[in-house]
Amino acid sequence: MTEAAADTGRREQAKGERRSRIVRAARDLIRETGDTDLSMRMIAKRAGVSLTTPYNLFGSKRAVVLAVFEDERDFVVRFSRLRAANALDRIFDAHDLAMRYFIEDPDFYRTLWKALLNTQGQDSTGLATPERLERNRAAWRALLEAAQDEGLLDRAISSDLLERSLSSFANGTMLAWAMGAVSTATLGTNTALGYALALRGAATPAGSAILQARILRCQDHLTGS
Amino acid sequence: MTEAAADTGRREQAKGERRSRIVRAARDLIRETGDTDLSMRMIAKRAGVSLTTPYNLFGSKRAVVLAVFEDERDFVVRFSRLRAANALDRIFDAHDLAMRYFIEDPDFYRTLWKALLNTQGQDSTGLATPERLERNRAAWRALLEAAQDEGLLDRAISSDLLERSLSSFANGTMLAWAMGAVSTATLGTNTALGYALALRGAATPAGSAILQARILRCQDHLTGS
DNA sequence: GAGACATTTGGAACATGTTCCAATTTTTGA
DNA sequence: TCAAAAATTGGAACATGTTCCAAATGTCTC
Numbered sequence: 190m191t192e193a194a195a196d197t198g199r200r201e202q203a204k205g206e207r208r209s210r211i212v213r214a215a216r217d218l219i220r221e222t223g224d225t226d227l228s229m230r231m232i233a234k235r236a237g238v239s240l241t242t243p244y245n246l247f248g249s250k251r252a253v254v255l256a257v258f259e260d261e262r263d264f265v266v267r268f269s270r271l272r273a274a275n276a277l278d279r280i281f282d283a284h285d286l287a288m289r290y291f292i293e294d295p296d297f298y299r300t301l302w303k304a305l306l307n308t309q310g311q312d313s314t315g316l317a318t319p320e321r322l323e324r325n326r327a328a329w330r331a332l333l334e335a336a337q338d339e340g341l342l343d344r345a346i347s348s349d350l351l352e353r354s355l356s357s358f359a360n361g362t363m364l365a366w367a368m369g370a371v372s373t374a375t376l377g378t379n380t381a382l383g384y385a386l387a388l389r390g391a392a393t394p395a396g397s398a399i400l401q402a403r404i405l406r407c408q409d410h411l412t413g414s
Numbered sequence: 415m416t417e418a419a420a421d422t423g424r425r426e427q428a429k430g431e432r433r434s435r436i437v438r439a440a441r442d443l444i445r446e447t448g449d450t451d452l453s454m455r456m457i458a459k460r461a462g463v464s465l466t467t468p469y470n471l472f473g474s475k476r477a478v479v480l481a482v483f484e485d486e487r488d489f490v491v492r493f494s495r496l497r498a499a500n501a502l503d504r505i506f507d508a509h510d511l512a513m514r515y516f517i518e519d520p521d522f523y524r525t526l527w528k529a530l531l532n533t534q535g536q537d538s539t540g541l542a543t544p545e546r547l548e549r550n551r552a553a554w555r556a557l558l559e560a561a562q563d564e565g566l567l568d569r570a571i572s573s574d575l576l577e578r579s580l581s582s583f584a585n586g587t588m589l590a591w592a593m594g595a596v597s598t599a600t601l602g603t604n605t606a607l608g609y610a611l612a613l614r615g616a617a618t619p620a621g622s623a624i625l626q627a628r629i630l631r632c633q634d635h636l637t638g639s
Numbered sequence: 640g641a642g643a644c645a646t647t648t649g650g651a652a653c654a655t656g657t658t659c660c661a662a663t664t665t666t667t668g669a
Numbered sequence: 670t671c672a673a674a675a676a677t678t679g680g681a682a683c684a685t686g687t688t689c690c691a692a693a694t695g696t697c698t699c
Binding site for chain 2: 684685686687688689695696697
């Protein structure tokens with residue numbers, strides 16, 4: 190009996206097996222039928238389990254979809270590889286990294302988003318698992334603090350609150366996108382513009398110049414051809 | 415037969431009567447039972463109409479809720495009465511005006527928001543009627559352009575895009591609030607901070623000073639006691 | 640007033656998310 | 670090996686949003 194037997198017992202292992210089969214079934218169904226026909230009964234049938242099993246393992250349809258979302262999207266691990274010259278550019282590289290998912294597979298992620306917005310129950314756990322959320326926030330805060338260290342962002346403005354603002358802005362744009370008010374083509378530039386504006390509101394003179402250039406570039410891209 | 419008889423016929427009048435009875439019933443139900451028990455069958459019973467009538471008149475439950483929302487909330491008409499010294503302060507006064515609804519009646523509006531987020535159908539008409547949306551946007555744009563005229567915001571940055579950014583930010587924060595990630599107590603300051611950051615990203619040096627003060631004030635309010 | 644028209648009505652129906660239950664299978668611990 | 674514990678299973682049930690239908694009710698035009 191090993192020391193880590195507690196979470197590797199046959200029972201837990203089978204549970205994990207079923208769990209991932211359900212997530213995979215949900216993902217494949219969204220990929221294939223895009224939005225329509227994503228019912229718990231179908232997911233269960235596809236995963237080869239009973240209808241009640243997903244409820245035992247996840248609790249609700251929303252939780253299943255959330256698991257699909259988090260299974261697909263873990264870009265934070267790639268943050269360390271960003272190599273842009275200054276911290277502000279690294280922030281926008283990270284932003285590109287995050288957006289790429291949505292832009293390259295819009296139908297899939299739009300469906301996911303819309304499903305996550307359905308919070309008729311009283312749980313409403315937000316758009317990510319608490320742990321995942323905290324990891325993401327910490328990664329973004331690190332980027333912001335690097336920009337402060339490089340003298341591009343004002344130290345007087347809390348990196349925590351700034352991160353919160355950027356995140357709210359991103360979610361607002363994603364919401365507009367999920368509802369069809371923002372096209373996939375302009376999604377990336379739209380959020381980049383918002384990031385640049387908010388960051389410039391917290392920038393030192395040195396950072397402000399860099400960000401102004403980016404703002405104007407985004408603007409050209411959105412208004413010009 | 416009067417000149418405006420076309421839309422005042424007995425038939426249309428009765429329709430409008432039923433329409434407003436349904437909206438009123440939905441509003442009262444949300445007010446009384448807060449979130450739970452807002453079903454089409456209940457709305458219909460309360461309004462004294464058949465279950466199919468709301469579908470004839472509005473099309474979906476979401477459309478009924480949207481009608482409740484717009485019936486309650488038309489703050490734009492009060493914009494003209496804002497009398498703050500400079501255009502930037504007027505923007506924040508307008509923001510306060512908009513937020514007051516949510517802060518003074520959080521349960522009601524949270525329920526409304528959550529219902530509007532449910533877009534399982536393929537219509538997904540956004541968070542407001544197109545006409546209403548355009549009116550709101552125009553009002554905000556006017557405020558932003560006034561700030562440009564007063565030399566507080568940079569003319570090089572499009573008021574249209576800036577408005578879009580502010581609106582996305584507000585929606586993102588409202589989303590977090592509707593999902594419980596942001597408390598009602600901090601909702602106003604949270605959105606104000608985001609507005610101040612984004613606006614400062616588009617400000618002239620004169621405007622920048624005003625906004626920096628506001629940013630620090632918001633920050634104190636959010637972090638301090 | 641009479642017929643043509645438009646709407647509402649009641650009711651049933653469907654697919655959905657979710658919960659409950661007793662019966663069954665699988666895993667665990669001695 | 671065997672009994673106890675834990676989980677899945679099948680099935681039914683409930684409330685929901687939504688749609689369909691024939692019958693009834695109202696309104697308009699002549």
